[in-house]
Amino acid sequence: MATAYRVRALALRKTKLGESDLIVTLLAADGCQIRAVAKGARKTKSRFGARLEPFSVADLMLSPGRSLEIITEAETVTSHNALRSDYDRLRAASVIADFLDKVSVECQTESRLFELATTTLDVIEIAEISDLRALVVAFLVKGMAMQGYRPQLAACACCASATDPGDVRFSLAAGGVVCPACAGADTSVVPVAADVPVAIDALMRARLADVAALTIPEALVSDTFRLVRTFVTYHLPARMKALEAYAREG
Numbered sequence: 001m002a003t004a005y006r007v008r009a010l011a012l013r014k015t016k017l018g019e020s021d022l023i024v025t026l027l028a029a030d031g032c033q034i035r036a037v038a039k040g041a042r043k044t045k046s047r048f049g050a051r052l053e054p055f056s057v058a059d060l061m062l063s064p065g066r067s068l069e070i071i072t073e074a075e076t077v078t079s080h081n082a083l084r085s086d087y088d089r090l091r092a093a094s095v096i097a098d099f100l101d102k103v104s105v106e107c108q109t110e111s112r113l114f115e116l117a118t119t120t121l122d123v124i125e126i127a128e129i130s131d132l133r134a135l136v137v138a139f140l141v142k143g144m145a146m147q148g149y150r151p152q153l154a155a156c157a158c159c160a161s162a163t164d165p166g167d168v169r170f171s172l173a174a175g176g177v178v179c180p181a182c183a184g185a186d187t188s189v190v191p192v193a194a195d196v197p198v199a200i201d202a203l204m205r206a207r208l209a210d211v212a213a214l215t216i217p218e219a220l221v222s223d224t225f226r227l228v229r230t231f232v233t234y235h236l237p238a239r240m241k242a243l244e245a246y247a248r249e250g
């Protein structure tokens with residue numbers, strides 16, 4: 001019989017199972033996705049309480065099951081309560097959790113993903129509401145880079161020649177700005193304002209805690225969000241419902 005093991009994990013999603021159980025989708029500290037059953041978690045007197053709510057970080061004891069792991073113990077590390085009690089924070093955090101749910105894979109290690117995720121949620125929990133959208137964009141850009149889609153912003157993503165600041169085009173397929181010659185035959189090219197790649201680059205380089213200090217104007221954050229969202233949707237096959245909702249509600 002396989003032995004129980006301990007793991008620190010971020011809860012991304014919960015779904016009901018049977019009368020009183022939950023299936024919790026988790027991002028483990030090593031970046032692997034784990035799906036685990038919390039037995040009796042929906043009973044009022046459950047020993048798990050709120051410790052497996054989405055966005056909470058917990059130290060878990062897991063027992064390998066036949067198809068899903070079984071959670072036998074859960075101890076809160078960070079509850080991130082404010083992410084569930086404030087609507088704007090909830091919407092922003094939902095984009096993060098949905099993205100992680102879709103990109104993380106069982107037994108596929110990516111240790112930077114957990115660090116990025118928990119840092120982003122820590123910052124979203126205390127940030128000014130007006131800074132939330134820039135934080136979501138920063139997370140998406142960094143998260144996409146970890147998936148192998150780091151946007152090319154300095155020179156043409158196809159031929160490396162200099163781009164024209166007065167006529168900036170972004171190729172979704174090439175994953176960056178492209179020169180007019182390369183843009184010609186590329187059907188995935190979208191025109192963007194010249195300051196959008198500059199903003200993406202700044203968000204890419206900034207630590208999450210320093211994103212607010214960039215003071216990117218709201219209209220530019222919106223334009224940048226629109227492009228990054230299109231970029232994410234273009235490359236990732238899964239449908240990101242939370243991201244769509246976030247875009248819709250503005």
Ligand SMILES: [Zn+2]
Pocket residue numbers: 156157158159160161178179180181182183
């Ligand atoms: Zn080119």
